[in-house]
Amino acid sequence: MTAQTQPTTTYPFAARDGIDPDPGYATARATRAPVPVFLGEGRWAWLATTMADVRTVHTDPRFSRAAAVEAAGAPTAGLSPPAGSLLALDPPEHTRLRSLVSGAFSARRMAALRPRIAARAQALLDVCAQDDPADLVAGYTRPLSTGVIGALLGIPEADHDRFFVWAQAFLSTAPGSAPEVGRARGELAGYFGELLGRRAARPQDDLLSDLAAQDASPRELVPLAMAILIAGHETTSNHLASSLMLLLSDPAAATALRGDPVKVGHAVEELLRAISLGSVGGFPRVATSTVDLSGVTVEAGDLVIPALNAANRDPAAFDAPDELRFDRFAATPPSHLAFGTGPHFCLGAALARIELAEGITAVLDRHPRAEPAEADLVWSRGSLVRGLRTLPVRLGPATTSPAAETGKENPCTAP
Numbered sequence: 001m002t003a004q005t006q007p008t009t010t011y012p013f014a015a016r017d018g019i020d021p022d023p024g025y026a027t028a029r030a031t032r033a034p035v036p037v038f039l040g041e042g043r044w045a046w047l048a049t050t051m052a053d054v055r056t057v058h059t060d061p062r063f064s065r066a067a068a069v070e071a072a073g074a075p076t077a078g079l080s081p082p083a084g085s086l087l088a089l090d091p092p093e094h095t096r097l098r099s100l101v102s103g104a105f106s107a108r109r110m111a112a113l114r115p116r117i118a119a120r121a122q123a124l125l126d127v128c129a130q131d132d133p134a135d136l137v138a139g140y141t142r143p144l145s146t147g148v149i150g151a152l153l154g155i156p157e158a159d160h161d162r163f164f165v166w167a168q169a170f171l172s173t174a175p176g177s178a179p180e181v182g183r184a185r186g187e188l189a190g191y192f193g194e195l196l197g198r199r200a201a202r203p204q205d206d207l208l209s210d211l212a213a214q215d216a217s218p219r220e221l222v223p224l225a226m227a228i229l230i231a232g233h234e235t236t237s238n239h240l241a242s243s244l245m246l247l248l249s250d251p252a253a254a255t256a257l258r259g260d261p262v263k264v265g266h267a268v269e270e271l272l273r274a275i276s277l278g279s280v281g282g283f284p285r286v287a288t289s290t291v292d293l294s295g296v297t298v299e300a301g302d303l304v305i306p307a308l309n310a311a312n313r314d315p316a317a318f319d320a321p322d323e324l325r326f327d328r329f330a331a332t333p334p335s336h337l338a339f340g341t342g343p344h345f346c347l348g349a350a351l352a353r354i355e356l357a358e359g360i361t362a363v364l365d366r367h368p369r370a371e372p373a374e375a376d377l378v379w380s381r382g383s384l385v386r387g388l389r390t391l392p393v394r395l396g397p398a399t400t401s402p403a404a405e406t407g408k409e410n411p412c413t414a415p
Contacts, residue, residue: 007044011037011305012079012280016386017379019242020322021276025049025310032316033294034304045284045303046296049310051317051337053294057285057306059342066090067286068303079280079305082185085223087231087283091343097224100214102347104152104207110350113148117355120147121362125398133373133392136363141240141391142233144359148351149232153225154199154206159191167234173279174382185226192225193218228347235277236352238380238387240359243271245391246324247360248372253326258364261357267326268356273312273336274324279386281307282340308337369396 013022028035029049037047048054057063069080069088081087086097103109121144128134146160155163169184196212203209207228211221247254247267257263284305291298298304313321317335318328329335339346346352363370373392380387 007036007038009035009037011039011045011047015279015381019246019275021309021313025281025307026313029310029314034296034298037305043303045305046293046298047281048293048304048306049314050294051311051314054282054306054308054311054337055341056293057304058340058344060291061091062287062289062291063285063304064090064288065283065285065344067288068284071286071303079284081283082223084219086227087344094343097216097220098347100211100216101207101224101228104210105347105351107350110354113351114354114358117148118358118362120144121358122366125362125366125395129367129395129398133375133394136244136391136393137237137241137388138390141237141244141359145233145236145240145355148355149229152207153229154204154208155195163229163233167230168383170230171234171384172382173384188226189222192222196221196225231346232348232351234385236355238385239272239275239277239352240356241388241391242275243356243360244363244393245372245377245388246271247364248370248393254364257326257360258368261361263326264357264361266328266330268353268360269329269334269336270324270326271356272334272338273318273328276309277386278309279384281305281309308340312336312338366398367395368399370394371396
């Protein structure tokens, strides 16, 4: 690094509420090339912000995620996935482990789950409708996503509530949270180790039984199951809550989507593009050899952070990228990077799309007069995943009769 390229910006940017990425990404992206950022304790990285550069970092094998995890010190520990996780590996090891579960997440198998996901969404709304206002985070988005991934894995429903506590600790980036994160990882690893042992002895029709039957060690299978669980419920829950917040705050948009699954599908893609879900741009990579990136020479050993949320707002890739246009992808395939690209393209992308579509459809179609309650929105802080802590909503009358039992304990009551 030359004196002219010494970092002047500290990264990650300060915690920010809402769905928009920090303005610092736009400032960096205006250079149309990676910019150096200071990570603390003498460490620095290149921050890639354009669609072209982020795609290159995700797909070029000269950028290694495993090397970034191995090199992670205190300044980068909160930016990288845990060592040994599927998210922390490179091909061919990553390819081998991913192949153990990729078939279970095929688009065809996920499509077969759509009726069950829709039914679960309806049942949760029946319970939520008993309160005015209802908290759609505690009573809808969280139990919907947890229930779907839990059922797929084969986790007893009685244990689902435990995952929220584990996930919050697992994803924490708060100062001094390392012991809590370590504890959560240890408890979750122990839980999955025990469950995989039970499935090996008595297989059932679920993903954990499929994993237990594989020719792989528990050291590989347990982190794999943990990654699927955390990625499969925390991100989807938060994204659905933010999507509903936006749609219920825009009655015209909600009306345009109501009763039209095709339009809802297009809207889901735009919401995936526009909502900045991560508190950091993306998992770092290390260059294993010298690479030219938009005129910048990235030396072997340099750390590079590909900012997905910045790429999804790149004006060179999207017209008026800061505007929500729910028909943006009506005539063209979605070109956003919400699920990444390359070898680490999100395993659960098809499932997430279905959950978001069915989760939005159920609210808009069942409760045409739903609207946000008058309450200040509170956003989570100190986590890798940004999202609403609560979403108080006045659902109004339902188009069909509630199926929930009267007097049943209601998880949807807003504070």
